[in-house]
Amino acid sequence: MFRIIKKSLATGVVTGQYPAAKAPSEPVSREAIEKAKPFRRSLTIREVDTGSCNACEMEMNALANPVYDVERFGVHIAASPRHTDALVVTGPVTVNMERALKDAYKQTPDPKLVIALGDCAINCGVFKGSYAVTGPVERHIPVDVRIAGCPPRPAEILAVLGELRKDRPNSDR
Amino acid sequence: MYAMVQLVLIVVQFVMLLALAPFIVGVIRKVKARLQCRRGAGLLQPYADLAKLFRKQPVRSSTTSWIFTAAPYIVFASTVAAGLLMPVFLSHTPLNFAGNIIALVYLLALGTFFLILAGLDAGSAFGGMGSSREAIVATLAEPAMMLSILAIALTAGSTNLSTIVHQSALLEGVVLAPPAHLMALAAMFIVTLAETGRVPVDNPATHLELTMIHEAMLLEYSGRYLALMEWAAGIKLLVFLTLIVNVFAPWGIATSVAPLALVTGTAVYVVKVAGLAVVIGVIESMFAKLRLFRVPELLGAAFILALLALVFFYTLRG
Numbered sequence: 132m133f134r135i136i137k138k139s140l141a142t143g144v145v146t147g148q149y150p151a152a153k154a155p156s157e158p159v160s161r162e163a164i165e166k167a168k169p170f171r172r173s174l175t176i177r178e179v180d181t182g183s184c185n186a187c188e189m190e191m192n193a194l195a196n197p198v199y200d201v202e203r204f205g206v207h208i209a210a211s212p213r214h215t216d217a218l219v220v221t222g223p224v225t226v227n228m229e230r231a232l233k234d235a236y237k238q239t240p241d242p243k244l245v246i247a248l249g250d251c252a253i254n255c256g257v258f259k260g261s262y263a264v265t266g267p268v269e270r271h272i273p274v275d276v277r278i279a280g281c282p283p284r285p286a287e288i289l290a291v292l293g294e295l296r297k298d299r300p301n302s303d304r
Numbered sequence: 305m306y307a308m309v310q311l312v313l314i315v316v317q318f319v320m321l322l323a324l325a326p327f328i329v330g331v332i333r334k335v336k337a338r339l340q341c342r343r344g345a346g347l348l349q350p351y352a353d354l355a356k357l358f359r360k361q362p363v364r365s366s367t368t369s370w371i372f373t374a375a376p377y378i379v380f381a382s383t384v385a386a387g388l389l390m391p392v393f394l395s396h397t398p399l400n401f402a403g404n405i406i407a408l409v410y411l412l413a414l415g416t417f418f419l420i421l422a423g424l425d426a427g428s429a430f431g432g433m434g435s436s437r438e439a440i441v442a443t444l445a446e447p448a449m450m451l452s453i454l455a456i457a458l459t460a461g462s463t464n465l466s467t468i469v470h471q472s473a474l475l476e477g478v479v480l481a482p483p484a485h486l487m488a489l490a491a492m493f494i495v496t497l498a499e500t501g502r503v504p505v506d507n508p509a510t511h512l513e514l515t516m517i518h519e520a521m522l523l524e525y526s527g528r529y530l531a532l533m534e535w536a537a538g539i540k541l542l543v544f545l546t547l548i549v550n551v552f553a554p555w556g557i558a559t560s561v562a563p564l565a566l567v568t569g570t571a572v573y574v575v576k577v578a579g580l581a582v583v584i585g586v587i588e589s590m591f592a593k594l595r596l597f598r599v600p601e602l603l604g605a606a607f608i609l610a611l612l613a614l615v616f617f618y619t620l621r622g
Binding site for chain 1: 342356
């Protein structure tokens with residue numbers, strides 16, 4: 132009991148001790164930044180796994196750990212789409228998850244964002260052409276932000292979320 | 305003039321409860337983040353969360369009735385009303401005449417009742433599960449809470465909160481019956497953890513529906529309804545903390561409406577409540593959540609402590 136407290140006080144804050152992210156392959160669009168305006172100080176995320184291999188989930192999990200600590204930016208991960216501002220969809224949309232994805236999208240209160248996380252969600256990745264896959268996320272619901280990678284590193288996801296929180300989009304784009 | 309002052313005091317207390325509740329939630333989260341070696345969100349994050357939720361368009365299930373939409377308002381109003389009945393920074397509450405400590409307990413129970421109904425209303429499995437668990441916890445916590453309050457009321461000779469607080473504040477730290485007070489304090493603290501859904505009983509940060517109690521009843525809510533529910537939960541926590549702070553350690557509270565006394569009373573109150581929030585944050589980091597079937601044992605212990613407080617009061621009276 133007290134050992135835990137002593138250990139965490141001795142360890143100190145470890146947040147931020149991770150290698151810097153590479154520049155995202157696809158810049159965040161100006162429309163997405165505009166759409167994310169109400170969520171600059173507080174963003175709630177719901178993870179929707181539509182048939183992913185769980186690699187993207189593990190990277191999302193890492194976001195909540197002490198090193199990446201996504202909560203310091205006011206980002207929460209919620210248990211219900213009703214509490215959510217942004218749906219993070221991972222994996223190609225499989226036949227069985229197509230309806231669940233659409234339901235989750237419908238139950239998310241407006242205004243809302245959809246983030247396609249990982250190559251599978253963007254273009255089906257290695258599962259392209261499979262009989263169990265009905266296509267990328269975009270075919271079913273409108274996607275605002277794409278984060279490429281197989282899987283994307285937590286630092287890259289953080290960088291994109293940081294981009295969404297920017298006060299004004301970079302003028303060179 | 306007198307009526308004006310009283311009115312201003314009511315408004316100040318109302319605004320203070322509403323404004324301070326998210327801050328207390330933020331303090332607990334920050335302490336927990338630090339003890340998890342994280343930097344954590346800022347202390348003002350809960351305000352940003354509430355502001356965002358109020359701007360969102362709520363979604364309603366087609367299977368819900370009027371209870372679903374009315375419940376957030378009833379829960380919020382009953383919790384705030386309970387908060388107005390108790391002394392916060394001034395030992396003489398203007399709304400003192402409206403009800404004593406028993407009215408306060410049952411105003412909070414009214415909110416819990418409607419929260420339970422709201423969890424059942426949408427007919428989802430998790431909501432019903434959360435409601436049944438909340439009902440168990442609430443029914444077990446209530447006798448312990450009433451008994452510990454009774455022990456305090458007996459030592460003060462009144463069930464009126466303002467009288468209790470005013471008397472012990474004037475004593476300047478001298479407690480009339482220390483063993484009874486300590487036992488009642490311990491019982492009250494356990495009840496606070498149970499009623500406000502803190503760690504040994506419920507985990508407010510959980511994402512796993514199977515372990516939820518309070519959160520499971522809120523799964524169906526969105527937008528401003530969710531904001532009201534979360535704000536009400538924060539105010540309920542603040543009401544319990546205020547009750548502990550002012551009944552068991554009322555030193556520094558303003559005993560008259562002199563400006564200087566009011567300012568120091570407010571400052572001392574905020575410091576005391578924030579300190580108690582830090583204690584709760586540390587407790588949440590130290591303990592694991594209890595298995596649901598062991599919660600009755602914890603609340604049973606609270607009940608026994610409260611009963612002992614009563615026994616001590618009668619045996620040690622001399």
